[in-house]
Amino acid sequence: MKKQTLLFLLPILFAGCFNDRGISLRYYNDCEEYYDAQGYYHKQCDKNMIEYSDITNALESTQDPSKGSVR
Numbered sequence: 851m852k853k854q855t856l857l858f859l860l861p862i863l864f865a866g867c868f869n870d871r872g873i874s875l876r877y878y879n880d881c882e883e884y885y886d887a888q889g890y891y892h893k894q895c896d897k898n899m900i901e902y903s904d905i906t907n908a909l910e911s912t913q914d915p916s917k918g919s920v921r
Contacts, residue, residue, distance in 0.1 A: 872898035 867874055874896075881895040
């Protein structure tokens with residue numbers, strides 16, 4: 851009985867939406883795009899649970915020997 855409950859709840863716990871920036875609870879992010887007074891483009895989006903850029907930065911820092919070894 852416990853195994854059946856675990857198998858039922860496991861997919862619900864890991865449910866998330868994979869979008870172009872990361873994994874979040876929604877497929878579409880609420881992004882605000884605008885140009886400031888100097889003409890620079892800005893895009894501010896809500897935070898994801900996991901950002902793909904954070905993952906790639908972490909992998910690069912562990913593989914790059916010049917940044918030191920992470921143990």
